[in-house]
Amino acid sequence: MSGKAQTIEKVREFTDEKYKFGFVTDIETESAPKGLSEDIVRFISAKKDEPEWLLESRLKAYRHWLTMPDPEWQKPNFPPIDYQGSYYYSAPKSVGDGPQSLDEVDPEILKTYEKLGIPLFEQERLSGIPIAVDAVFDSVSVATTFKAKLEESGVIFCPISEAIQRCPELVKKYMGSVVPYTDNKHACLNSAVFTDGSFVYIPKGVKCPMELSTYFRINAENTGQFERTLIIAEEGSYVSYLEGCTAPMRDENQLHAAIVELITMDDAEIKYSTVQNWYPGDAEGKGGIYNFVTKRGLCKGKNSKISWTQVETGSAITWKYPSCILQGDNSVGEFYSIAITNNYQQADTGTKMIHLGKNTTSRIISKGISAGKSDQMYRGLVRMGPKAVGARNYTQCDSLLVGDQCGAHTVPYIETKNKSAVVEHEATTSKINEEQLFYLRQRGIPTEKAIALVVNGFCREVLQQLPMEFAVEAQKLVEISLEGSVG
Amino acid sequence: MLEIKNLHATVGGKEILKGINLTVNAGEVHAIMGPNGSGKSTLSYVISGKDGYEVTEGQILYNGIDLTEMEPEIRAAEGVFLAFQYPVEIPGVPNVTFLKEAVNAVRRHRGEDELDAMQFVKMIKAKTEELGIAKDMLKRAVNVGFSGGEKKRNEILQMAVLNPKLAVLDETDSGLDIDALKIVSDGVNQLRSDERAILVITHYQRLLDHIVPDFVHVLAHGKIQRSGGKELAFELEEKGYAEYGVAAE
Numbered sequence: 001m002s003g004k005a006q007t008i009e010k011v012r013e014f015t016d017e018k019y020k021f022g023f024v025t026d027i028e029t030e031s032a033p034k035g036l037s038e039d040i041v042r043f044i045s046a047k048k049d050e051p052e053w054l055l056e057s058r059l060k061a062y063r064h065w066l067t068m069p070d071p072e073w074q075k076p077n078f079p080p081i082d083y084q085g086s087y088y089y090s091a092p093k094s095v096g097d098g099p100q101s102l103d104e105v106d107p108e109i110l111k112t113y114e115k116l117g118i119p120l121f122e123q124e125r126l127s128g129i130p131i132a133v134d135a136v137f138d139s140v141s142v143a144t145t146f147k148a149k150l151e152e153s154g155v156i157f158c159p160i161s162e163a164i165q166r167c168p169e170l171v172k173k174y175m176g177s178v179v180p181y182t183d184n185k186h187a188c189l190n191s192a193v194f195t196d197g198s199f200v201y202i203p204k205g206v207k208c209p210m211e212l213s214t215y216f217r218i219n220a221e222n223t224g225q226f227e228r229t230l231i232i233a234e235e236g237s238y239v240s241y242l243e244g245c246t247a248p249m250r251d252e253n254q255l256h257a258a259i260v261e262l263i264t265m266d267d268a269e270i271k272y273s274t275v276q277n278w279y280p281g282d283a284e285g286k287g288g289i290y291n292f293v294t295k296r297g298l299c300k301g302k303n304s305k306i307s308w309t310q311v312e313t314g315s316a317i318t319w320k321y322p323s324c325i326l327q328g329d330n331s332v333g334e335f336y337s338i339a340i341t342n343n344y345q346q347a348d349t350g351t352k353m354i355h356l357g358k359n360t361t362s363r364i365i366s367k368g369i370s371a372g373k374s375d376q377m378y379r380g381l382v383r384m385g386p387k388a389v390g391a392r393n394y395t396q397c398d399s400l401l402v403g404d405q406c407g408a409h410t411v412p413y414i415e416t417k418n419k420s421a422v423v424e425h426e427a428t429t430s431k432i433n434e435e436q437l438f439y440l441r442q443r444g445i446p447t448e449k450a451i452a453l454v455v456n457g458f459c460r461e462v463l464q465q466l467p468m469e470f471a472v473e474a475q476k477l478v479e480i481s482l483e484g485s486v487g
Numbered sequence: 488m489l490e491i492k493n494l495h496a497t498v499g500g501k502e503i504l505k506g507i508n509l510t511v512n513a514g515e516v517h518a519i520m521g522p523n524g525s526g527k528s529t530l531s532y533v534i535s536g537k538d539g540y541e542v543t544e545g546q547i548l549y550n551g552i553d554l555t556e557m558e559p560e561i562r563a564a565e566g567v568f569l570a571f572q573y574p575v576e577i578p579g580v581p582n583v584t585f586l587k588e589a590v591n592a593v594r595r596h597r598g599e600d601e602l603d604a605m606q607f608v609k610m611i612k613a614k615t616e617e618l619g620i621a622k623d624m625l626k627r628a629v630n631v632g633f634s635g636g637e638k639k640r641n642e643i644l645q646m647a648v649l650n651p652k653l654a655v656l657d658e659t660d661s662g663l664d665i666d667a668l669k670i671v672s673d674g675v676n677q678l679r680s681d682e683r684a685i686l687v688i689t690h691y692q693r694l695l696d697h698i699v700p701d702f703v704h705v706l707a708h709g710k711i712q713r714s715g716g717k718e719l720a721f722e723l724e725e726k727g728y729a730e731y732g733v734a735a736e
């Protein structure tokens with residue numbers, strides 16, 4: 001069998017399983033000692049050879065974190081997190097002290113990404129625009145493609161640990177400017193122990209010549225992943241960025257607590273898409289990732305735009321509210337979301353649209369699908385500040401229930417401090433329609449496939465927001481994540 | 488092809504079919520006529536296996552095999568097709584996606600290779616042209632915003648694409664004007680063949696001017712009250728269903 005045929009065979013094997021990304025890559029790793037302390041924070045910082053200011057900011061966050069109680073307002077239930085029971089740094093030994101060029105990457109790691117279907121080679125795709133990939137494996141970035149090509153147009157796309165060395169002034173200026181370390185307990189922890197993530201800088205007037213993407217993979221056992229992404233779009237620039245996430249199937253819960261900060265200057269636009277497929281736990285609710293993420297964008301300049309699109313199908317618990325602060329006049333914030341929960345998965349997600357500038361507009365389209373014994377909460381905050389004259393928001397929030405043991409809840413929070421602002425909110429909750437399923441089955445389509453079709457139709461508005469290539473992937477993912485939803 | 492023996496069926500605990508006997512051979516077109524509420528749609532749902540339609544007695548033999556315990560998608564894949572009285576809307580799912588899923592599901596069941604995008608497009612293009620169906624109907628979401636006539640034409644398109652052995656058409660004429668009726672019945676007539684059995688369910692005789700049946704049955708009070716040739720339809724048109732204890736409408 002040729003190498004390629006073998007790979008295809010392997011991929012097929014994995015596809016047959018319910019969670020096809022659940023395998024473990026067997027490589028030697030280097031980890032920090034288990035648990036969390038000032039020493040661990042210093043260890044991580046030293047590992048990355050960081051400047052003093054960054055170590056200081058980590059320690060400040062760590063000390064603050066110690067004083068913060070666990071949040072209790074969320075809907076999902078879970079036992080208190082044993083912060084001392086996990087590792088905060090784990091990296092493949094072969095990575096050594098820093099990111100390497102592509103031909104130096106450990107073949108085992110390359111194989112892993114091949115299995116995952118992520119191209120870690122710089123090949124033009126048949127279909128149009130190439131995609132540049134930053135691959136984050138446990139606590140470190142293992143490879144970034146198309147770096148040189150991107151730099152021709154002045155775009156910086158690299159691991160954040162590299163950015164700290166290369167352009168410390170940009171990192172220092174913007175990191176923590178949108179999500180301060182005091183924001184919430186998980187963000188605070190991240191500010192203390194983040195290990196890697198992606199950094200993107202799009203200079204003035206540049207339309208990024210390719211799609212950028214970061215692929216997060218948790219591999220090591222008992223390890224948390226704490227990455228940070230920072231994207232800065234200067235005046236008149238544009239970038240479309242996508243992140244994907246997977247992890248092995250394990251019985252224990254692993255914590256993923258990330259921070260993503262986006263900043264747009266005048267007339268700039270960032271389109272940020274997420275396909276989150278962390279291991280969801282098994283059918284009995286054992287294992288799975290705790291996905292507790294703080295994502296926020298600041299539309300700092302006038303006429304700028306930030307658009308979040310998320311497809312959340314994985315994780316035992318998803319807890320996140322990608323948000324926009326609409327500071328520049330006429331700026332635009334968008335949130336398009338699909339959240340699918342099955343078995344015992346729980347999701348508490350939504351968005352915050354904070355309107356500060358004049359004539360700012362926001363649009364929220366949320367599609368929640370609950371199946372099995374899962375439970376979902378949508379929370380959306382729309383705040384119209386006193387100076388947000390002429391601001392508008394439109395929210396549409398639809399929930400679909402598959403079966404009768406799952407739950408869906410919608411909680412809109414609307415705060416208006418000026419009379420000219422307009423807020424529109426529409427919400428629906430429905431059960432999957434038996435007439436539709438029978439119609440499809442009468443045409444020969446098996447029940448699970450029929451459900452997937454109906455759900456894909458229900459989500460269409462959001463799926464259309466994804467870059468084409470990923471929309472197709474996402475549709476398949478919708479189908480896979482609903483498997484076993486009917487008894 | 489289809490042999491229904493002493494079929495009793497309940498819906499929501501109420502007995503609607505009370506001992507139906509009916510045999511339909513390949514190549515034949517049978518019409519089932521009956522007043523509203525007589526159980527015509529119930530019969531079509533029982534044949535196709537809709538949840539909630541409980542067979543309490545009797546058998547539905549399809550090529551000698553009893554259908555009653557079979558999942559609806561298996562019946563469909565085995566060649567049983569129902570053109571719905573009220574085709575269902577499926578928002579967000581393009582008609583063409585739906586048709587492709589259906590065709591390939593049926594092909595998989597039969598152990599045939601799935602059609603790839605190119606092969607499928609070629610096939611569907613030929614079918615829509617044969618049936619005089621506008622291409623834009625393929626891009627639109629399944630039945631969403633379709634006129635009554637478009638919905639019925641879409642049913643016929645699905646039938647043409649899936650190529651069933653047994654087709655049950657439930658009030659395919661309802662809500663159609665004369666032109667639409669003509670298009671739909673032309674479509675059905677194109678699909679008449681020696682290998683196919685067709686069961687046309689209707690309330691009115693006028694459909695049978697276009698789709699001329701070999702046999703006509705009158706269904707009332709959950710039973711076939713009378714059977715005959717196509718002339719029975721004319722008689723019903725004149726006299727109504729009064730003699731079956733149903734007031735004229």
Ligand SMILES: Nc1ncnc2c1ncn2[C@@H]1O[C@H](COP(=O)(O)OP(=O)(O)O)[C@@H](O)[C@H]1O
Nearest residue numbers: 498499501503522523524525526527528529530
């Ligand atoms: N889901 C249901 N629950 C209870 N009764 C039903 C249901 N569906 C149909 N019926 C009843 O069954 C009878 C036959 O209905 P149907 O088969 O639709 O008649 P037809 O198609 O001949 O007009 C009617 O009396 C109708 O009220």
Ligand SMILES: [Mg+2]
Nearest residue numbers: 527528572658
């Ligand atoms: Mg009827």
